[in-house]
Amino acid sequence: MKAVYLDNHAxxxxxxxxxxxxxxxxxxxxxxxxxxxxxxxxxxxxxVELARKQIASLIGCTDKEIIFTxxxxxxxxxxxxGVAEMYAEKGNHIITTNIEHKAxxxxxxxxxxxxxxxxxxxxNKFGQITVDDIRKAITDKTILISIMFANNEIGSINxxxxxxxxxxxxxxxxxxxxxxxxxxxxxxxxxxxxDLLSISGHKIYGPKGVGALYVRKKNPRVKVSPLIHGxxxxxxxxxxxxxxxxxxxxxxxCELARTELVQDAEKQKHLRDRLQKRLFEALDxxxxxxxxxxxxxxxxxxxxxFVEGESLMMGIKDIAVSSGSACTTASLEPSYVLRAIGVGExxxxxSIRFGLGRFxxxxxxxxxxxxxxxxxxxxxxMSPLYEMAKEGVDIKSVNWAAHH
Amino acid sequence: xxxxxxxxxxxxxxxxxxxxxxKDPAVGTGVVGAPECGDVxxxxxxxxxxxxxxxxxxxxxxxxxxxxxxxxxxxxxxKGKTVDEAMKIKNTDIVEELALPPIKIHCSxxxxxxxxxxxxxxxxxxxxxxxxxx
Numbered sequence: 068m069k070a071v072y073l074d075n076h077a078x079x080x081x082x083x084x085x086x087x088x089x090x091x092x093x094x095x096x097x098x099x100x101x102x103x104x105x106x107x108x109x110x111x112x113x114x115v116e117l118a119r120k121q122i123a124s125l126i127g128c129t130d131k132e133i134i135f136t137x138x139x140x141x142x143x144x145x146x147x148x149g150v151a152e153m154y155a156e157k158g159n160h161i162i163t164t165n166i167e168h169k170a171x172x173x174x175x176x177x178x179x180x181x182x183x184x185x186x187x188x189x190x191n192k193f194g195q196i197t198v199d200d201i202r203k204a205i206t207d208k209t210i211l212i213s214i215m216f217a218n219n220e221i222g223s224i225n226x227x228x229x230x231x232x233x234x235x236x237x238x239x240x241x242x243x244x245x246x247x248x249x250x251x252x253x254x255x256x257x258x259x260x261x262d263l264l265s266i267s268g269h270k271i272y273g274p275k276g277v278g279a280l281y282v283r284k285k286n287p288r289v290k291v292s293p294l295i296h297g298x299x300x301x302x303x304x305x306x307x308x309x310x311x312x313x314x315x316x317x318x319x320x321c322e323l324a325r326t327e328l329v330q331d332a333e334k335q336k337h338l339r340d341r342l343q344k345r346l347f348e349a350l351d352x353x354x355x356x357x358x359x360x361x362x363x364x365x366x367x368x369x370x371x372x373f374v375e376g377e378s379l380m381m382g383i384k385d386i387a388v389s390s391g392s393a394c395t396t397a398s399l400e401p402s403y404v405l406r407a408i409g410v411g412e413x414x415x416x417x418s419i420r421f422g423l424g425r426f427x428x429x430x431x432x433x434x435x436x437x438x439x440x441x442x443x444x445x446x447x448x449m450s451p452l453y454e455m456a457k458e459g460v461d462i463k464s465v466n467w468a469a470h471h
Numbered sequence: 472x473x474x475x476x477x478x479x480x481x482x483x484x485x486x487x488x489x490x491x492x493x494k495d496p497a498v499g500t501g502v503v504g505a506p507e508c509g510d511v512x513x514x515x516x517x518x519x520x521x522x523x524x525x526x527x528x529x530x531x532x533x534x535x536x537x538x539x540x541x542x543x544x545x546x547x548x549x550k551g552k553t554v555d556e557a558m559k560i561k562n563t564d565i566v567e568e569l570a571l572p573p574i575k576i577h578c579s580x581x582x583x584x585x586x587x588x589x590x591x592x593x594x595x596x597x598x599x600x601x602x603x604x605x
Contacts, residue, residue, distance in 0.1 A: 375509055375538075381474070381479075411507070412507035449539070451531040454513075
């Protein structure tokens, strides 16, 4: 079997329909969308404006509220640091969670260096935040709440609509990083009272290097100080010549995400549930990380006790997944998300994230289940921990000599 | 990260997986590492008391491919060596043989620790046995 790609939280393959839409904008339609004085520029601008509408209709806003960026990392940086700078006179307090993407956490660290106070709320054991947690953290200095829509490792979904209502009631700006949620579950900035929302192209079968930030224009009108200065593009919030082919691709990807959301989500949920069922039927001592039902339809995150994640990935080498194991990162630290939801470091090292996508087939899922089951059994036969557990030794009670 | 062909070979065809009777006075057992750190190695050697030669070596490892390969290689090298020769095995020898990248050097250190722990366990048993006889 051809290599199986189940790492769709990291990136997705481009949908061929997106690629076809982008194609003319590399060579024939090369115009600068800011060239107002000739037809090359007009055609580029027209393509960009169509993309803006396509994105707006996916998230329920108007096209004027979409600011193009280089990707969601930039969008997140803009949301945190741009709001911090713009509203510094109003207050200096930001609320977020401890399982946000690094683009949020690291931006918050920068804000702290600039004199802001950041509250990193702890999530519950499912990786979710509650409205009450946020309500308690709000002070009269709070200017921004930034909570991810759904987590990239464990897929847990936050109550975004409830948080939006609270933020509105308190007059605080509300940002959500919707990178993983978009195209997988319904996202509506009007109903959910979201003020700022980060979008990535390559997570929704679009191109890499392009993203967007939704910035609310009415009730209230939100302003964001620019991070990148220059020609005053994008209502002055983000200068730089627009990446026309990328934007065209992002627009088309959003249109497909909107029209195919229901069928994509149903199909992926069905396959995900099939994989989960097969693994849990065949293997003992495996644990689901994240919420049993309030999770993205394409996400499955499991700890396979007594089997280290990287060695498991090595055994299923024709299947692309990712692991919360330290050995897969440069830092040698296991996943901070898993630790935040109370998964012990021993189990964090054994976790595997399966991320299904639009093009995942049942054949691939069955192949994956077979390979994982076979490899876990093989590695447990050579695991001293499994042997100890079978002998009735409590692994946690052993006085391990730490190293590193 | 990509793996060297030797690491892949040891991972796919690990040598000497298994366990020896840890109560046997001729067997030395070393268990090193910690589950929280992502790797635990159990290495066992069976020593001929008359010749001081390691006649058998077994391992079980919880850890990444490089940790599995390091311990598998260690058991291969240990068999047929005397205890004194075994003490001379250095983690750098393992690094070189398996072409481990810098981030995986700790796997070889762990294997060296496991060898020493197994020998030390054997020697403790020997001296304890000697004391009980006297």
